Amino acid sequence: MIKLLKGLKPFRWGVAAVLILVFLQSMGDLYLPTLMSDIVDKGIVQGDRAYIWRIGAYMLLVAGGGALCSVIASYLSARVAAGFGRNTRSRMFEHVENFTLHEFDKLGTASLITRTTNDITQVQTVLTMMLRMMVGAPMMMIGGIIMAVSEDAKLSLIFVIVIPVLVGAIFLIGMKGLPLFKAIQVKLDTLNRVLREHLTGIRVIRSFNRIEHENKRFTAANKDLTDTAIKVNKIMAGLMPIMMLVMNFSMIGILYYGGIRIGDGDLQVGSLMAFIQYAMQIMFSLIMVSMMFVLIPRASASALRINEVLDMQPEIVDPASGALQATADAKKQDGRDxxxxxxxxxxxxxxxxxxxxxxxxxxxxxxxxxxxxxxxxxxxxxxxxxxxxxxxxxxxxxxxxxxxxxxxxxxxxxxxxxxxxxxxxxxxxxxxxxxxxxxxxxxxxxxxxxxxxxxxxxxxxxxxxxxxxxxxxxxxxxxxxxxxxxxxxxxxxxxxxxxxxxxxxxxxxxxxxxxxxxxxxxxxxxxxxxxxxxxxxxxxxxxxxxxxxxxxxxxxxxxxxxxxxxxxxxxxxxxxxxxxxxxxxx
CATH class of the missing domain: 3.40.50.300 (P-loop containing nucleotide triphosphate hydrolases)
Known part of the structure; x- marks a missing residue:
């Protein structure tokens, strides 16, 4: 995957702009709970309406700026990913054009079509999300932890239990899903091959009354692909309930111990509200990471298949330019023009x-x-x-x-x-x-x-x-x-x-x-x-x-x-x- 993403070099300025915009959006999202805490603790508790209006207006400005950054980042990430997909398809097509008949026979026409279309689309889809999340999710998680600790260090100890559980779940499910995603792409090749043979050979199939046989072949290939897709989706579907279960138990723990600390006078209501917001941001950043783990294994399998084609060197190549010139000179000397x-x-x-x-x-x-x-x-x-x-x-x-x-x-x-x-x-x-x-x-x-x-x-x-x-x-x-x-x-x-x-x-x-x-x-x-x-x-x-x-x-x-x-x-x-x-x- 990393090797394939080197193709982003022509779009480095677009990528840099997306990363900066996502960084600014994340900073705004992290700042909003602190402003809300100030409104509760300094505005509402003390009855200072002017302060509430002033900080409220500032919150709207920060939220509006974050929304603008998000919209522009989404637009640029879509452009970069689409351009990357276009260039990769062109690069792959031009490379395949140089293949000998032996390379075509080795890979198969159906597989080459799948790799040039479906596999590149998989990578392109993940790239769009990665550009938004690879900076946003880690920053939201790390920033959320820092801000939560600044609100209440003792209450933050709950993350010592929660985060390893979530990371472990994501890792285990991702490891189980990766081989199945690779199998899906291979079975998609098989389905394409059966379909292509059916469509190109329809006259022979009808003339020999083999329609039922071909239907069985297609149904078998289709069922094989479907069963594998259902299996991998069952595994990946288990991730979200685990995330939500851990998140809800975390909220119960935060509210329970937060209420105790408020009763002891060690924590203010606004600070607890801000802490809950930061906890939510941490959890959602992990959910975003889990979504990446759903898509990245399939994209990685697709990237391997794309790289397999791009790394395959044609057996028949042109001689070096020096050899070509020497051949031309020898031809003239021999008088063979x-x-x-x-x-x-x-x-x-x-x-x-x-x-x-x-x-x-x-x-x-x-x-x-x-x-x-x-x-x-x-x-x-x-x-x-x-x-x-x-x-x-x-x-x-x-x-x-x-x-x-x-x-x-x-x-x-x-x-x-x-x-x-x-x-x-x-x-x-x-x-x-x-x-x-x-x-x-x-x-x-x-x-x-x-x-x-x-x-x-x-x-x-x-x-x-x-x-x-x-x-x-x-x-x-x-x-x-x-x-x-x-x-x-x-x-x-x-x-x-x-x-x-x-x-x-x-x-x-x-x-x-x-x-x-x-x-x-x-x-x-x-x-x-x-x-x-x-x-x-x-x-x-x-x-x-x-x-x-x-x-x-x-x-x-x-x-x-x-x-x-x-x-x-x-x-x-x-x-x-x-x-x-x-x-x-x-």
Whole structure:
């Protein structure tokens, strides 16, 4: 929690102002009982009305000043806490953007959403209270004790019993609550994950009549969270009755012994009234502390989860600026500036964390500008993994991947990815217009460039047929367009960028054969100066490629064009025979 609160540095003046205002408010609250005591002992007892009016007016002035300080402090503390929450969310979002796919898999999407929203809100809520209470509560307690002792030292001995009892109760309940608050946040992650899977997979759930099963899953996760929340709230709910019980017995003791001391002439009525006020202030300051103990354990659990994300360093980082410059100089000396889009795999091996078998082993090939290199293989053969090595979604374990003659690990990620137009296996569209989605590939793209990209991607006809054309809205996740339309818009987004390297990760799977053929013909004309790598399941998509790489269990089972592989690669022949008839093969 303390580590996270270092983010308050930009708001130090606001924090200082809140602390000063709370200090002034506390001083005013501590002074009021003394003024009331003077009114009773010197004004009412002696019948001095002028004194009563004068001190009464002074009390109103002090109370008004305290109220003004309280209002301003509340406003500033809310601003500081909201600003801290905003900055922490931004900081966390920017940090998560640098994560590799491995870090995303490790933490989970549902957990990252919870940590960025709910966990930061928990810390923000507690911070608002802390700014008001971390000075006010201790000062009210310490100041109240000092003022109570000044009124009657012997009667103040009652606090020697009361305060340890209250502090002990707060400590014990806080220690029991902390593990449960941590468990609540973990169970909230689980609930979010189940809900997210239900909402995103609703079509599959309905098609398989698994609604009842999903309801049971959600009910189980919801009940688990609810039961833990009830348990922790039961523990925390016990704090207030204990506080009130101790406070009431304290009042009985103060009134009883105070009455005796008044009867003995050792204490005045006004002093006893002031003493009771100070006792109340001490008790309420402890109640405020107890409220903090209700919220701080949960906020501490949330802060730990936030820090876990912020402390997690991405496995893939850019090399130091000196290394980048040295790489650029070496590139110039080697005369490789002309290699725009040249991709080379040099004995590349890769394993996913915890996997028993490597996903790729000893992969070596090159892809040149103006050529189409296709990658085909059975399910799980490593096709998409191989493509992920080029934009550095993962780093190789052995060997090297080079783009333009430079190892991708020696390039800045932004520079590397600016050379690449990537079309993922699962087409992703963003909420907004079609125009904005295509322009996502190139922010300053002109309308002519967008239209041209759409035509090449075979998307122009269906976009033009829409009521608002390129200004038509895309719903969240692209739910208002078909799978094939999503793929074509994703391809248009990459085309408008005019990159050096195109990576098509099974991006034609939702297209019919006619559209597939037209799109590949248009792409061939469009990408004459770029390197094109295509991952595909269909043989018809790769038959015309300049080079076909056949993968089998993460290894290269053959490299060549269609005719060469039909003669030399048994794996390729099996794939072809499983998809094409003898007439088509001939």
């Amino acid at each position: 002309g290699l725009r889009g040249y991709v080379e795999f040099d004995n590349v091996s890769f394993s996913y964390p915890g996997a028993e078998q490597p996903a790729l082993s000893g992969i070596s090939f090159s892809a040149r500008p103006g050529e189409i290199t296709a990658i085909i293989g059975g399910t799980g053969s490593g096709k998409s993994t191989l493509l992920s090595m080029i934009p550095r979604f993962y780093d190789v374990i052995e060997g090297a991947v080079r783009v333009d003659g430079v190892d991708v690990r020696e390039m800045a990620q932004e520079d590397l990815r600016s050379k690449i137009g990537y079309i993922p296996q699962k087409a992703v569209l963003f909420t907004g217009t079609i125009n904005e989605n295509i322009r996502y590939g190139k922010e300053d793209a002109t309308d002519e460039e967008i239209i041209h990209a759409a035509k090449v991607a075979q998307a122009y006809d269906f976009v033009s047929a829409m009521k608002e054309g390129f200004d038509s809205q895309i719903a969240q996740g692209g739910s208002n367009v078909s799978g094939g339309q999503k793929q074509r818009l994703s391809i248009a987004r990459a085309l408008v960028r005019k990159p050096e390297v195109y990576l098509f990760d099974d991006s034609f799977s939702a297209l019919d054969f006619k559209t597939d053929a037209k799109l590949r013909a248009a792409l061939k004309e469009e990408t004459t100066e770029s390197t094109v790598l295509i991952v595909a399941q269909r043989v018809s998509t790769v038959m015309d490629a300049d080079r076909i790489i056949v993968l089998d269990e993460g290894r290269v089972a053959g490299i060549g064009n269609h005719r060469e592989l039909m003669e030399n690669s048994e794996v390729y022949r099996e794939i072809v025979s499983s998809q094409l008839s003898e007439e088509e093969i001939a």
